[in-house]
Amino acid sequence: MSGPRVDAKVVLLGKEYVGKTSLVERYVHQRFLVGPYQNTIGAAFVAKVIAVGDRAVTLGIWDTAGSERYEAMSRIYYRGARAAIVCYDLTDGSSFERAKFWVNELQTFEENCRIYLCGTKSDLLEEDRRRRGVDFHDVQDYADEIKAELFETSSKTGQSVDELFQKVAEDYVRFTAFQLMTEEKGGIDLSQKSSPYFYSCCHH
Numbered sequence: 432m433s434g435p436r437v438d439a440k441v442v443l444l445g446k447e448y449v450g451k452t453s454l455v456e457r458y459v460h461q462r463f464l465v466g467p468y469q470n471t472i473g474a475a476f477v478a479k480v481i482a483v484g485d486r487a488v489t490l491g492i493w494d495t496a497g498s499e500r501y502e503a504m505s506r507i508y509y510r511g512a513r514a515a516i517v518c519y520d521l522t523d524g525s526s527f528e529r530a531k532f533w534v535n536e537l538q539t540f541e542e543n544c545r546i547y548l549c550g551t552k553s554d555l556l557e558e559d560r561r562r563r564g565v566d567f568h569d570v571q572d573y574a575d576e577i578k579a580e581l582f583e584t585s586s587k588t589g590q591s592v593d594e595l596f597q598k599v600a601e602d603y604v605r606f607t608a609f610q611l612m613t614e615e616k617g618g619i620d621l622s623q624k625s626s627p628y629f630y631s632c633c634h635h
């Protein structure tokens with residue numbers, strides 16, 4: 432891969448237990464961890480380089496804690512994000528209401544942040560359709576209204592996980608990187624852009 436390197440800040444938001452950490456695990460480490468659920472405390476950070484055409488895009492992914500206890504902290508992590516993956520659990524209607532809360536926040540405070548709605552745990556619906564707690568058409572209408580992309584993923588099987596992050600990276604190159612270049616006089620050398628958030632710390 433040649434060409435300039437681009438760094439995109441991506442934040443994952445959503446109610447606790449919807450599967451944000453599992454989504455990152457699947458995407459970055461191609462694995463699905465079984466065992467007792469461990470909630471994220473604060474936030475966790477991971478970076479992954481992804482190819483978009485001849486570019487290497489480094490996605491800096493912030494996995495925030497879903498617990499409302501950490502709500503104020505999650506606000507810190509979406510600052511300056513160019514993409515937000517707002518997750519809800521396809522089997523849990525209340526998690527979709529929480530997703531709407533985060534969408535409203537982003538629309539109010541981060542208008543340059545592109546929004547990706549992500550319905551998680553689609554494998555549970557494969558097992559039993561009656562477990563769907565969020566109507567697909569309602570979410571599709573909502574996604575159209577807020578101009579968001581919509582994905583239904585499974586971190587257990589890997590369904591649509593790579594596609595989701597690939598779309599985030601492609602949109603970043605297509606819309607945001609060029610916007611940044613034209614904003615700065617004479618353009619910028621993207622390979623020289625630093626990523627301050629790489630130095631931040633995280634834990635699960």
Ligand SMILES: Nc1nc2c(ncn2[C@@H]2O[C@H](COP(=O)(O)OP(=O)(O)OP(=O)(O)O)[C@@H](O)[C@H]2O)c(=O)[nH]1
Nearest residue numbers: 447448449450451452453470471497552585586587
């Ligand atoms: N069947 C199934 N279970 C999943 C999937 N993704 C996550 N889970 C399970 O859902 C539970 C919560 O997953 P996490 O990834 O820890 O959820 P989270 O959104 O990061 O939770 P917080 O850190 O509290 O915000 C765990 O028991 C996971 O094993 C999935 O795609 N399919």
